[in-house]
Structures are given as C-alpha cells and as structure tokens.
Amino acid sequence: MKKLVLTGAAGRLGSYLREPLSKLTEELVSSDIVEDIGKLYPGERYQRADLAEFAAIEALLEGADMVVHFGAIGDEAPFEQILGPNIVGAYNIWEAAHRHGLRRVVYASSIHAVGMHPKTERIGIDAPHRPDTFYGLAKCFAEDLGRLYWDKRGLESVHLRILSCAQVTSTRALGTWLSYEDLVQLVTRAIEAPVTECSVIYGVSDNDRVPVDNSGAQFLGFRPKDNAEMFATDILAAAEPADPGDLAQTRHGGPFAAIALGNSGLAVMDVIDDTKSVE
C-alpha cells in the first residue's frame, strides 16, 4: 500500500494505531483537529484537518488507498455538537474517498449503534440499529452511509463496532473488553482482507463473557487472543450486587444506555476517545 490515512490520530485509540499502521504502508498520513501530535514514526506524516470541513478532508484523502476513520467526538454530547464531526464528518470522509477513488473505509463504529438491545439477547452483525445515545445515532448514520456508497458506488467499508477498548474496571468490561493487541489485529485484518464489500464486525476480545456474535464476519479472519477473564476474580470481588432494573446492567450499551441523551462526561469512558473536532 502506498498511502494510508488515519483520522483521530491524536485520540486514545488513534495514538495506539499509529505505529502498527505505519508499518503497513509506504506513507501514513495521520490527522486530527489538534495542531501537533508530537514525534512521528518512520513513514508517518501529520496533516491537521477538521472533519466537518469538506475541503480539508478532500485534500487529506488525495492519492490514498484506504482511510482508517477513527476521528469523531468520542463521548455522548448534545446533538448540535455531534452533527458536525460525527455526521457531516462521516459524509465528508466517504464522499472524499469516492472522489479520490479510495478502495475502502475502515470505520470505528461502536456497540452504541445497537446499545439498547437487551444483554440477555446475543446480537450478531445483523442486529438492527438501536442506538443508545446521539453518539450511537451518528454511528448508525455512518453505517447506513457506508452501505449506500457500496451499493451505489462500489466503495468498500468495514464497520468495527468496538465494545470497550479501555482498562477493565467493571463487571460489564469482563465481557466487552477489546485489548489493544486485538484492536490492532482487527484493524489489520480489515485492511488486508482482499474483498470486504460493506461489512460489520464487533471489536471485542476472546472473553469468556462476550455478549455479541461475530460469526457472520469470520471470513475477515479476526481471531482475538486476549481474554478479560484474567481480571475476573478481582473485579467480581469488588463489585456491588447489580440491580436487574438498571439499564446500565441489562443493555448492551452499558452506561450509555442509562444516561440522559446529550449528557457528556461519563466517568468511565468505554468507547473511542480521539478527535475533539471544533465546529
């Protein structure tokens, strides 16, 4: 691969992806809303861009083979704040990718696109949208957008519905954890698969308590290695008894399922946390 673009490169997950992605391509162009992301890896270049500005995104993707799109507001927020980077930003990425003839968008979607499904119901990659927040609603929008661009324009995409790529600090995370190593494998497989069409896959490690079903996407070759069960004894010992009536316990979205719409600032961030785009 000649040129690969990574958005949200200053975010938590984006920062972790920069090094491994730099090894898959001749040139990695990392991008975010911040002025600077510090020391660069060999083959890496930084290009600031606001997701909500089409011209900036169009310039960013010129000549690229693929884009790994992790940039977005990474927390629940009022709809007016989500609209620019997360909704219009997704459109800008796909439209620019189409205009420049990119092969594929690898997109950081989220469990929060389907977060209101009951946790006692195992959900597969074909689970209908049931967002738990405006944040999740924007993920639904981007997934449908990706489907549209595949069906009408032949632009491929892989939608990674990431569960919890963060330190394991709750009983919920015993099932939802995605380790950094497994994240890297997931993104790598999404890039290297010969053909993906428009695919959905959950981003979650090989946890004993995994609540979702990735079997429908097995052709992509993602086989996670880590298992949050190693944290189970400590986590369970410290846990309070759960309330079966608490949506944070009973829905796939966890805390996001319980918070009020538009309320940012969850104490424990369990989703991607990267670009802080300014409108």
Next chain:
Amino acid sequence: MKKLVLTGAAGRLGSYLREPLSKLTEELVSSDIVEDIGKLYPGERYQRADLAEFAAIEALLEGADMVVHFGAIGDEAPFEQILGPNIVGAYNIWEAAHRHGLRRVVYASSIHAVGMHPKTERIGIDAPHRPDTFYGLAKCFAEDLGRLYWDKRGLESVHLRILSCAQVTSTRALGTWLSYEDLVQLVTRAIEAPVTECSVIYGVSDNDRVPVDNSGAQFLGFRPKDNAEMFATDILAAAEPADPGDLAQTRHGGPFAAIALGNSGLAVMDVIDDTKSVE
C-alpha cells in the same frame, strides 16, 4: 384529540391529508415552508415554519398531542440540500415533540430507506436499512432517531415506509401503488392505535403484485382496500420488455436504485413530494 400538527402540508400528500386530519382533532395546525396554502378547512390553521430552524419547530408543536411529519425535500438531492430539512429537520421535530410532551410522531418514511434490497426478496418491516439515495439515507436516520427517542424518552412513533403514492404509470407501480384512500386509512390507524411504541409499516395498497410484507405490523389495523391490478392490462400492454440487469427493475427502490447519488429531477416521482424547505 385537541391539537394535531401536519408538516409538509403544501406538498402533494400533505395537501390530500389536510381534510381528513382536520376531522380527527379539534385543531389542525398545518405547516410548510410556503407563505400560504390557500383556503383552510374547518378547525385548520396554517403556521409557516422552516424545518431546519429549531425555534420555529418548537413553537409549532407547542401544546400538540401528535405530529404527522410529512415535510421534507421529496426527491433525491445533493447531501448538502438534504441535510437541513430532512436530517436536522427530523431531529428538530422529535426534540420539540419531546420537550412539549407529545405522545407520538407519525412519520412519512419511505421504501427508499430499504430500496437497494432485491425485489425478488420480499422484505418485512424488520428489513435492515439499505438506502438507495441520500433521500433514503435521511429516512434511515429518522427511523433510528425515532427508535432512540422511544427507547430513551418514551416518545412513540410510527414510520410509514410509503412505496408509490402517485398515479400508476409503470409496471413497478402495479406492485407499489398506495392509493389516496389507503394513505388516509394508514395515517388514521397510525394516529388512533392505542399504543404503537416505535413501529414500522409499509404504505402500499392491497395490490396483487405487492413486493413487501406488512404482517409484522398488523396490530396497527391497516387493511388497504385498493388494488392496482385494475390498471394492469393497459400498463402491461404498453410496457417495453424489462432488462433483468436494470437496477430500476430489480430493486425495491425502482428508479431511485438506478440513479446517481444526489441527482434530483426524476421524471416520474414515485415518492412523497411536499415541503420545499429552504436552508
């Protein structure tokens, strides 16, 4: 019912709904982007509002019991044009409805939210989103939005995926026709059903060649009376042989499945055609 709001009241379908809706409520507030919609029915009042302006929509819905939301750009258009009235407009309707405590949003969704599914596959109300245009993508967004507001805020909605509410002039319409009488029944049942939660239902008459399956929504009581087969002899006699490779023939979305994204101006409009919102 004390107050019912109708958006898109100057459009083709909205115009037809004004009289029957005026009989279901003490006060019907019809709204659109135009200055004037002419003579009013008893109990009807006109209030101009731009869907893309939250303040206008909030004022419009004050004190209402329900809103019948048919306002939108009713044709494919560039994303930048769809964004305001169809996407932000949908948000404005649901958010205002929530703030004023409305019971339900009855929404004119469209077959174009699922228009890329092959026509040889009968689709039910649980068919996953597969939009055929930016127009359809905005319908997907509003359906997901409606689900979010039901799950998180208890605001009900009924999403009417209308097929072709227009004169029958093609072989496709022999299956997709929704007569005006059946449209009125559909909207009426969506309003009067005691509880709907967040429901989807196709808007189509009792045609012999109907390509979709409404059985999952039968509790709403919609039982159409008309059948486009009465037009079949003439339509079939005049039809050219179809090309099995033509997406307009083989996908549920018909002509919308075949056009380029963002290209407005289909010669034969087969969807709702109402509010011409200006951004």
Next chain:
Amino acid sequence: MKKLVLTGAAGRLGSYLREPLSKLTEELVSSDIVEDIGKLYPGERYQRADLAEFAAIEALLEGADMVVHFGAIGDEAPFEQILGPNIVGAYNIWEAAHRHGLRRVVYASSIHAVGMHPKTERIGIDAPHRPDTFYGLAKCFAEDLGRLYWDKRGLESVHLRILSCAQVTSTRALGTWLSYEDLVQLVTRAIEAPVTECSVIYGVSDNDRVPVDNSGAQFLGFRPKDNAEMFATDILAAAEPADPGDLAQTRHGGPFAAIALGNSGLAVMDVIDDTKSVE
C-alpha cells in the same frame, strides 16, 4: 363419529359449543362439575365429573373418539386452586384419553400461555411460552403435555390459543376478538382435520387489528369470517388515551399481564369462563 366428550360444558364457551358439537357425533357427552346443565340437545347426555379425579375422567372418556377439553378454572387464581382442575385435570384428560385409545384432544389453551410477549411483536404459533399468570402457566403445562403424548404415544392434540371470546368492550378486543361463529368453525376444523399431530392455533377472528399470526397452522383450514372493526368507531370514541407504560396495553395478555399473580376477579373476563371445579 360415535362419541364425543365435551368438558366445561356448563361454562360460557362450553354452553355455546354444545349444540354445534351435538351435530357432529352420534353421542355427545357433556360434562362439568355442576349437578345439572338443564335441557339437553338431541344426542346429548350429561355426565358430571371433577377434572381433578382421575377415576371420574377415565369413566367419562370410555369409548369416545375425541374429547373437546374446555373445562378448567377460567380466571387467574392462586396456584393451589389452579393445580387441581387445570394441571392435574389436564393430565387426567390426556392419560384417560390414551388408555381408552382416543384419537385426539381438542384443547382450549389461551393467549395467556404467551401473554407476556410485547404486542408490537407479532407472535406465530411457534412463539415460546411466556405465561402472564398461573392460569397461563397451566396452559403451558397442558401444551407441553400434549406434545409429550403425541411424541411418545401417538395421541393427537390441537391447542386452541383463544384470545378474547367475549363481547367487544375495549380497544384491545378490536384485535383479539373471537366471535362465537368463528369459535365454532375453529373447533369444528380441529375435529374434522384428517391428521393434526400436535398443533397449536390461535383462536381469533379476522380482525383488522389482529396481533397474532396463524399462518403456520393454515393446513387446519380455519378461516374466520368476523371482524371486530365493526365496533371500532364506538370503542375508539369512548376510549381513554392509553399509557404506553401500562402492561395491559403493551403485552399480548392484556389485563392478565398487568395483574398480580394469583389475583382472581378481573372485571372484564377475556378468556374462557367455564368449569368451576372443586378440589
């Protein structure tokens, strides 16, 4: 047919079935817990029996071809009261039928065997058990018992999950009504079908607002003729707005879904109301 037995013959539905059933057989033996059911139809004989007493039931079924089993406590009641006539009584009927070599049990099951399913989800004949009361739990037991006797002993059964065979007095009944004429057709088809194995079918008329799906049992030939929509205008005009959080509105079981377990005495009986068996 030479001999047909009807239990619950003194109940509301049983009383209505006596005359039509008497015409399908040389001898109709009607039975209930009461001393006397008054004037008999030609070919009818009354034989008192307590469902909870095996000897009485065994005597009742001797020489019969089939039994139409409508006898039971027809309302929610404490488990201790349900146990005898509804649970042990069902066992007694099937076991006696087996010992005497009857061909088939036609059983009055109920929507309350699956009453906790959400009403927005259309349920078919394969809906898993989800009872709403002890009354419904006993129906689940009898359905499983019937399956066991078919699988192990070749005794056929048809389980009629009756919705609301009573006057239409609520918005719910617009969907759940089973007219007396349609009840008679339903029981007749269940008797005359050449082979039924162990089948389930909903007992409901051809209502516009029907919330269940009988298509899986169409081979039995039940095609109801009545439609509760004729009562809709009056019922809807008089109805209070429904509360979307009220289980009586949102579950298939209606009021039974909302009452406390074991609490008998619903003001509006919407299920069978027949045998008052004494233990």
Next chain:
Amino acid sequence: MKKLVLTGAAGRLGSYLREPLSKLTEELVSSDIVEDIGKLYPGERYQRADLAEFAAIEALLEGADMVVHFGAIGDEAPFEQILGPNIVGAYNIWEAAHRHGLRRVVYASSIHAVGMHPKTERIGIDAPHRPDTFYGLAKCFAEDLGRLYWDKRGLESVHLRILSCAQVTSTRALGTWLSYEDLVQLVTRAIEAPVTECSVIYGVSDNDRVPVDNSGAQFLGFRPKDNAEMFATDILAAAEPADPGDLAQTRHGGPFAAIALGNSGLAVMDVIDDTKSVE
C-alpha cells in the same frame, strides 16, 4: 410476444394451457412426443420433439421469446426412465434456451420436490429440497439447473411447484387443489412479470386448508380465486378416518411420499401428466 413454446402440449395440463397461451403470443409452438395433437388454435403450430434429443429441442426453441416447459414423464417411474425426458430433457431445454437467447423458462416443477416435509410444517418458497420420488428428484435437479443458468448466464426462470391440478377427490386435495383457472393465471403471471430472476412459487388455489406459503413470491402477482372448500362437505363425509402414521397423510407429497421409489401407476394422479417421452 412473438413466439412462445409449450412443451408437454399433449398432456393433461398442457392441453388446457394451449388456448390461453395462444392468445398471449403471435405464434404458439406446441410440442410433445406424440405425432399429432388434433385441431390447432389460431396462431398455434405443432412441432413434435423428444425432450431427450438435444437437436430436436434446439430446433424447437429457435427464435422463441420464452418456453413454458411442462413436458416430462408425469408419474413416478424407475430412475432409468426418468433420466432421459425429465433430467436430460430439462438440461436440453435450458441449454437450447440459452443458445437462442430466450428470456425465460416457465417450468412445471412440483410439490414432490419438497414432498417429504411434514405437512404440519408450513413450507415457504425457500423450503429445502426433500424429494419424495425419482419424479420429485428430477424436479429438484431442474430447479437447481435453473438457478445455475440464472446465476451464470442471466437466463430467467419461474419454477411452479404445482400441488394437485386435478379433480378434488380426497381430503388432501382440499388443501392442495389448483383449479384450471388458477393454473392459467399462474402461468400468465409468470410470463408477464417484467423481471423474475430465478423464482419459485407454489401452484395452489386459495383453499382454506392450503399447506404451503407463497408470500415470498407475491411480487409475481399470483392471486388465486378458487377454493376447494366447496367440496369439503362431501369429501369429508365420505372419508375414512386417517392414520396418523401414514406418510400419505402426514407429508406434503401425499401418496407419493408413501409409495416405493420407482413404482409408477398411482391410482389417483395428483401431478402433471403430459409428455410420454420415449428414450
């Protein structure tokens, strides 16, 4: 349409189809293995051909728009006899149709392609193959062949799984009857549908006791008008009690499910009975 070919024209169903098909096309070429089929309808021409001879079939289909393929041995027979007209014959039809650029094959498949499914299980158009005879096995072969030619060569086909197109003389036929009028409608709709791709549809009237589900093929527009229930009273009065262990009673294929493989000569023919091809 300029030229339409009908095979099996001397058979029972073929004979009935000749007149209505002659009105749908400028030229109808009727064909069978016999020397002569008697008086011809206006626009009809007879051309003898053995299905098992490719050259004869290739000549037959030259210049045609579509072929209605009803020719075959219409009864169970030893595999060696089925092989020529029913298996090789099907290949000859599809291959010749492809070479001459026909648009579509309308094929008389049969319930016997799926005849071993239990009758208590309603089967849809996607029921997996489960043939009950060599006769049914050949139907399975032709259906798979039709799928292959659509997927690889774009030749459309409609596979009519006919149930019982014959006089109603058994309780089974109360569910499986296809009237001649409905047969004509079925074939007509299969011809006139603009696009069919490779479709399957059951050939059965609107019987109360219909055991199969055509909803998946509704886009073809087949809406039968007749109902075998008009024969029910007489048929049921004369019927012997059925044996629940008799495959002829409990499987969709009826008598074919019970006979020994390769045994021709069923007293009651319930399938097509047309070409008697000689190898």
Next chain:
Amino acid sequence: MKKLVLTGAAGRLGSYLREPLSKLTEELVSSDIVEDIGKLYPGERYQRADLAEFAAIEALLEGADMVVHFGAIGDEAPFEQILGPNIVGAYNIWEAAHRHGLRRVVYASSIHAVGMHPKTERIGIDAPHRPDTFYGLAKCFAEDLGRLYWDKRGLESVHLRILSCAQVTSTRALGTWLSYEDLVQLVTRAIEAPVTECSVIYGVSDNDRVPVDNSGAQFLGFRPKDNAEMFATDILAAAEPADPGDLAQTRHGGPFAAIALGNSGLAVMDVIDDTKSVE
C-alpha cells in the same frame, strides 16, 4: 454472599457441589429429604426439608440471597410421583424465594425438557419444549414458572439444561458429557453473573461431538474445559452398530426418548440423581 441454599444436597450432583458452593458464601445451607448428609464443610449447615411441603421450603429459604435448586426425583417415574417434588416442589421454591426477596434461582433443568428433538438438529437455548418423559415435562414446567416469576415479579433464574453429568459409558455420552469440573464452573458462573434475567444454558463440556448450541448464553461466561473425546477410542471400539430407527440414538434425550412414559429404573442414569423426596 451471606446465605446460599442448595437443595438435593444428598444427591449425586448435589454432593459434588457442596464443597465448592461452601466457598462462595458465608453460610451454605444444604438440604435434602434424608435425615443426615454426614460430615459438613466449613460454613455449611444441613436442614432437612421436603420439597413438596411449602412451609418447610419457606423456612429453608428465609434470609437467603440465592438458591441452587437441584432437588427432585432424578429419574423417570409415574406422573403421580413426579407431581409432588418436581412440580409442586418447583412452585414452592420460586414462591418462597419471592416471598423472602431472593435475587435468583439457579435451577437444574435438563436436556429432557427438549429431549424429543432429533439429534441431527442442533438445538439452541431457544429450542421449544419437547419433553421426553414426565421427568422432562416437570423441567418444562419449572422453566415456564421461572419465566413467569421474572416477568411478573423480577425474580431472576438460570435454567441449567444438564445433558449427562456421569461417567462416560456410551457413544451418546461422547457428545453429552458434563464433567464435574465443568459443572462447578457452570453453577459458579450462574451465581456470579451480575444480571441473568431468566436465562437458559446447556450443561455440557467442550466435547468434540457436542449436539447443542450454547452461543446464545455466552454472556454468562461458561467456557467448559473438558472434552469427552479422550474416551472415544475405547467407547467406539466397544460399541455395537447403532440402529438408525432407535429413538435412543436419534433424539437428544437418548434413552429417555425411547422408554415408556412413567417407567423408572434406567440402567444408565444420565441425569441428575439426588433428592428422593417422599410425598
């Protein structure tokens, strides 16, 4: 956990569970119908109780957090014997648990609740009830009871459908074996899961030949470690050729599927074998 109750503590499986359960709670109250269960583990107390006596069970569960309910007649028996401990006993456990505010019932259900399903059909946790014995019928009853108490009263339950927790002595057991270690893991996970609502899970080890599908219950975290394949060579070498017409070979329930109803005394017990309750 402060207090945990184990019923059937004198049975084979119950005996094995006593020690590991005693480590999960401050106080383990073991119970059975026998006078004495011998030496107790630290923190364990024995309290005799007859499952069929409500007062005894109510006393047993007072102050408990959860109950692990393994007590029952552990073999097929006449219905009259099953009724007390297995049916009324289940009611007594759930009702007492509700009255004392327990959080959860962990219940030893069985494959015999679904034992008549063909073994060539892999069954998931949503397989409909299809009991093979009165023993299995009582398991169906308890599962439905558990669902009712969750839906109406918020009392959680986990239904462990145990396959064969016994020495591997047959080819069937190569697929159905549940090792003691895996049994302990299964019960432990059912207890420690934060929220279970009303769940079903199969109790079976990680056998190569496992015939059931637990994927729908993966959120509970059960990941068995043992595999009966280690016994395969010896078992297969000694096995007689199987008869494809033998229900003991072709149904999930194995020998129970083949025995006569009510006949106890299977030579090889492959289900739980614990409390011998006296009525």
Next chain:
Amino acid sequence: MKKLVLTGAAGRLGSYLREPLSKLTEELVSSDIVEDIGKLYPGERYQRADLAEFAAIEALLEGADMVVHFGAIGDEAPFEQILGPNIVGAYNIWEAAHRHGLRRVVYASSIHAVGMHPKTERIGIDAPHRPDTFYGLAKCFAEDLGRLYWDKRGLESVHLRILSCAQVTSTRALGTWLSYEDLVQLVTRAIEAPVTECSVIYGVSDNDRVPVDNSGAQFLGFRPKDNAEMFATDILAAAEPADPGDLAQTRHGGPFAAIALGNSGLAVMDVIDDTKSVE
C-alpha cells in the same frame, strides 16, 4: 467393520485416504477407472469399476458396510461428460448400496454445490443449493439423492462439502483450506458416528478466515486442527489487489464462480481430482 469401499481411489484425495481407511476395516476395496493403483496397503484390494456402469458398481459394493464415494470427474466439464460418472454414477452408488443393505454413503460433495452465494454471507449446512458449475450441479443432485434414499429407504449418508483440499496458493485458500490431516479426521468421524441420518458438513480446516459455518453438524464431532493462517504473510505479500467486482473474489465458489459453464482446465484445482471415468 468388515468391508469398506473407496471410490476414486486413484485420485488425489482418494490416494491420500487409502492408508488411513485401510486401518478402519478388515477389508478395504479401493476402486477407480484406471487399470492399476500400484502397491496396496495391508487389507486393501483393488477392483476396477466404471461409475457409470450399474453392474460394475453393484458388484463392487456387495457385502460392504459402507462406501466412501470420492469418484467423479473432479473438474468442471461439459454437461455431457458430467452426466455419466457424476450424476448417473451417484445414482448407481446409492442404488447399489441400497440393494446390498449398506449402512451409509460418505460422499465427497463440494462447496461448488453452493458456490454462487456471496462470500460476505456466511453459509451454514442448510444453505440452499446454488451451484456454480455443472460440476457443482451434480453435487446438488447427489445431495438430494442422498436425502431421498434416507427418507424413503433409511440409507444414511454424510455429504462432505469440501472447500479446498490442496496446497495454499491464494488469498481465498487462507479461508478455504482443508489440510490432509483434517480431511482424514473428517472422513473418519463421518464413518464412526453412530447415527448420521442424512447430514451435510463442510470440509474445511480451523482457519482464521473460514467463510462457512459447521456448527449445525457439530454432533458428528469434526474438530479440525490446522489453520492456513501460517501461510498468510507470504500469500498476502504476493497478492495483487483484488477486484470487488470479480466473482472469483466475491463468491464462495471462487474461480469456479467466475468461469464459463462447462469449461474445464482451471489452472489451480481447488477441488477433488480423482477418478477420470470414461463413458
């Protein structure tokens, strides 16, 4: 086992199976169309037979317990060539097996029976037939034949839908590879399973990128050990970018999905390649 027959013994896969199969039986009769297969293993005997000649096959199977049927033209070919060994040959095997009372046919079916399904759709063992070649069409025929002989005559069969049992030389094979070791395990398990009825199972190793789902056949006990991922780095480094419009990339059948019907001579053989039967 006393006598086991292997057809296609001179082919690539057959050659590999000879030694392991010779150890499972007292007598292994290997067969093919060639005159001689060289040195024999202990207990092995060679018997030449043409699959298309019934008498030869009948003689071959006399006294056998089972037949492992791998003989066929192992490449796409004109239908006229496929007909004899692959279609008539399959009939000859099953019919002879029935006449001699064999217990089971273990059959080398192929992914090409379902090769036109999109690769982004994971297919299970119940995927409907969708052949990609005449070669695949013959596999469909044999699978249906096997079902017929089970349903009507109680002859068991296991249909091994082999993906790619050959050296890994393409990105497709990273998902479709079946190692020789796993092939042997697969055939062994199909032979030793006590009861199989008529089963389908995919022949594929435990590859990360496996595109099919064998869970429905787990009761057979096939648990592959190899994983093509060990070849991934080299294969991916050498691979050209794939064309998302290329059927060889997007369908399960790979190259067979893209070639013209009847065109033999694929450069890379990815299916069985054994008997070269002469008609």
